[in-house]
Structure formats: C-alpha cells, structure tokens
Amino acid sequence: MLEFVVRVVGVLVAFLVAPLVVGQAEHKVMAHMQSRLGPMYAGGFHGWAQLVADGVKFVQKESVTPAAADKRVFEWAPYVAILPYLAALAAIPIAPGIVGADLDSGLFFVLAVMSIGVLGSLMAGWGSGNKYSLVGGLRVAAQLMSYELPFVLSAASVAVAAGSLSLTGIAEAWNPWWLLWQLPGLVVFFIAGLAELQRPPFDMPVADSEVIFGPYTEYTGLRFALFLLAEYTGIVVLSALTAVLFLGGWSGPGPDSLGWLWTLLKTALVALLVIWVRVSFPRLRADQLQKLAWQLLVPVALAQLALTGVGVVLF
Amino acid sequence: MTTALFAVAAVVAVVSAVLVVTSRRIVHAALWLVVTLGAVAGCFGALHAEFVALVQILVYVGAIVVLVLFALMLTKAPTNPLPTLTTARSPFAAAVAGVLALLLGTGVVIAFGKEKIKPVPAGDAETVGTAIFKTWVLPFEVLSVLLLAALIGAIALSQRKSGES
Numbered sequence: 001m002l003e004f005v006v007r008v009v010g011v012l013v014a015f016l017v018a019p020l021v022v023g024q025a026e027h028k029v030m031a032h033m034q035s036r037l038g039p040m041y042a043g044g045f046h047g048w049a050q051l052v053a054d055g056v057k058f059v060q061k062e063s064v065t066p067a068a069a070d071k072r073v074f075e076w077a078p079y080v081a082i083l084p085y086l087a088a089l090a091a092i093p094i095a096p097g098i099v100g101a102d103l104d105s106g107l108f109f110v111l112a113v114m115s116i117g118v119l120g121s122l123m124a125g126w127g128s129g130n131k132y133s134l135v136g137g138l139r140v141a142a143q144l145m146s147y148e149l150p151f152v153l154s155a156a157s158v159a160v161a162a163g164s165l166s167l168t169g170i171a172e173a174w175n176p177w178w179l180l181w182q183l184p185g186l187v188v189f190f191i192a193g194l195a196e197l198q199r200p201p202f203d204m205p206v207a208d209s210e211v212i213f214g215p216y217t218e219y220t221g222l223r224f225a226l227f228l229l230a231e232y233t234g235i236v237v238l239s240a241l242t243a244v245l246f247l248g249g250w251s252g253p254g255p256d257s258l259g260w261l262w263t264l265l266k267t268a269l270v271a272l273l274v275i276w277v278r279v280s281f282p283r284l285r286a287d288q289l290q291k292l293a294w295q296l297l298v299p300v301a302l303a304q305l306a307l308t309g310v311g312v313v314l315f
Numbered sequence: 316m317t318t319a320l321f322a323v324a325a326v327v328a329v330v331s332a333v334l335v336v337t338s339r340r341i342v343h344a345a346l347w348l349v350v351t352l353g354a355v356a357g358c359f360g361a362l363h364a365e366f367v368a369l370v371q372i373l374v375y376v377g378a379i380v381v382l383v384l385f386a387l388m389l390t391k392a393p394t395n396p397l398p399t400l401t402t403a404r405s406p407f408a409a410a411v412a413g414v415l416a417l418l419l420g421t422g423v424v425i426a427f428g429k430e431k432i433k434p435v436p437a438g439d440a441e442t443v444g445t446a447i448f449k450t451w452v453l454p455f456e457v458l459s460v461l462l463l464a465a466l467i468g469a470i471a472l473s474q475r476k477s478g479e480s
Contacts, residue, residue, distance in 0.1 A: 073346065104439055108369040115377025119349060122384050126342045134388065141385035148378060165366075165440050 019232035061221035068129030078226035081120025125215035136214025146293035171249035324357030
C-alpha cells in the first residue's frame, strides 16, 4: 500500500514539475539563442519562477465559453488532451523498478494513450464554434494521420530488436551498437514525435499568422493553461520515451545505482534538442509536411523495420 | 471481479453505441463512438487480453476515429443539431439491427455457450502473435490480400481522370 502511494505521488510530482522545467528551459534557452535574456525578474534569480507566476495568472483569469461553442465538447477537450500524457508518464521507467506502473506491454500502452491525447485538439477544433479553430482542427487531423504511422513503425523496430514490448525490457536489451543499428528509427521517431506534439517546425495547426492559435483560439484561463501544460508534458513523454527506447535509458558509466541520473540526463538532452529545433527551423507548409511523412519517414521506418528483422534473425 | 468489470464495460459500450446512432449532432456521434470503442477495449482488458485491448485503442480510437472526425470536417456537417438527421427508414433499420443482434447472439450462445473463458494471461503479445502467425496464418494472409486489393482499388479510383467515365 505504501509503495503504491509512493508511486502515485512520484508520478504526480514528475507530472507537475518536469513540464515546468522544460517550459522554463525553453524560455531561457530560446532567449539566449536569440541574443535575449528571457525572463529575469520573477522569483529573483534569472526569473526561475516565471512559469509559477504564469500559472497564478492563468488561474485568476475568467474561463470564457463562447456562445456558439458546443459546451460539453468545449469544456472536456482540455482534460482529454492532458490526462493521457499523465497516464503515459506513469508507464515510463527511469531505472529498473523506478516506474509508476511496470506494464508487460508498456510500449503499446504509451503509444495507445498518446494517440488518445490528440482527440483533445480535435474536440477543441470542433467544439469552439470558430472557423479558425475548425481549420486548425482539420490541420491537426491531417498531420496526425500521416505521422502516426512512422511513429508506431519506428517504435515497433526497437521492440523487435529487443524482443520485448516492456519499456524496462527494451532498455535492458539495449547496447551501444543500437545507436548505429537503430539510427534511422531514432531519427524517424523523433521527427514524427515532434509532429505528433505539433511542435515547430510542425506547428502548422497553431500557426499564429494563419489561424490565430488553431484549435485553442477560443480558450482562456485555466483551460488554455491545461493545453499548454499538455504540450510540455508531451515533450517530457517524447524525450523520456526516446531516451528509454533508443538511447539506452539508465545504461551508462558509473554504478548501477546512479542509472536514474543517466535517464534524466538523456531525457533532458532530447528535450533540449526539441527546443533547439524550434529555434532553428522555419514552419513546414501543408504539402511539405505530407511529403516528408509519406515519401521519407514511412519508407525509412519500413526499411528500418526490415533491417531490424534481418539483424535479429542473423545475429 | 472479471465478470463485474466485463459487465460494466459492456454496459458502457452498449449505451454509448445507442447514443452514437441517436445523437442529434454528428460530432457527438463520432465522440460517442470513441467511448464505445474504448469500452470494447475495456471488455478485452477485463478478459486479460491486455495486448488486444491496447491495439484496439491504438488502431480504432487513435487512427480510425481521427479519420472519421477528419472526414466530418470535410463534409458540410454543421456543428448545430440536425433535426432532419433521422430519416423515416430508421424504425426499419432498428428492426434489422435487432434481428441481426438476436441471430448473432444465439449463434454465439449455441457455439460457445458451455465454454468457460478462463482469465489466464492468454492475451499477451506472444500468445496472440503465435496464434495469428502459426495457427491462423492462412486466413490472416487472405485478409491481407483482401485489404491490399481494397487499397489498390481506392488508389485506382482516386487516380481516375475527370474526363473518363
């Protein structure tokens, strides 16, 4: 019983802290990459409390439901967007045993719940009663249909390589050769993951110069904050998943007891890369987006799966 | 415990399935479909077929419902309620559905009524994979060919020039 409580509290703390850390890192890293300072005042030291202040501000704001909105769908959308990521976070191990819930089909569990999260964006797009929201929702759906396939295929490749669907089992089966052997899969997984999260350069659904803020245009206050939190939790889930599946999770120099530190370090590195990509690349157009998915990522993912199959049978 | 969980999931599935067809707003119908398919996944989960349950969510909720919602956005479906959505044929459709459910139900009861499903871990990925790719590999391949034919047919239809008949 005590163990259960510890696990639940641990997952909740990770859920509440990690996205804020990533968000704050984005503020500061992006600012310095653009020769700015970013937030400097909130909390005193280099604006560390900026996101806490943002949270307090969001809570105080009025939650407006537009008159033309489909009330129930509109109100439920933020929760549908964020809860799946909480569930996904619970299934990702940091070290053997340090996990919310160690599942036999952990990989499929995470992929399945992540695919539910996108329904939140679609519901927001449909329920808002706003044409920009609807166009944004349309773009979300078009993007997700293309990128779900390479995402799952590249994840399946490591599952085949490890001969296991458990995230712990995959990370244990990892060895440094995978960095070469599974490199195409890693690249496809990361790019498709970015597109699933609608992060730049795949942020066409929320392109501010075209559709204001896409599906989230009509949201205010706490509900808007929940969508933002869902995006950053998504980054944490994607980074942790990349670290555990492709980068070996807790394997690294030093004693085994420090394994969790390696997982966190690798997760942080991938998250930094997510931010870096946002600063570096311009937004993709709709046709470029589809072309990239179907003509590059899907073939590469299929080739990786075939290569993995050959490798598993031969060695 | 298993029976109770299964019963709850089944009731949710049936109720939300009824709401799918009676819903006045077409988007609500699609969203109730999410609940139905999720509850069916719950039924699988209650029977310890966790892998099948997860694949059900991944494929149906994650891909097919997104496709449905996407297709809805491309239609002229307004977000307002549609009073004309139910046609005069709906009682007939309900009767057909009821008869079909009765037929399938009796079929299942006659065929498997006396068998007891043991909640053993028979639903993990390994068992399912062995069953599909060893025991049932021929039907699986036949279905694959069928799907491939449908896929090629869809591509051929979409490639047809507007000048041709």
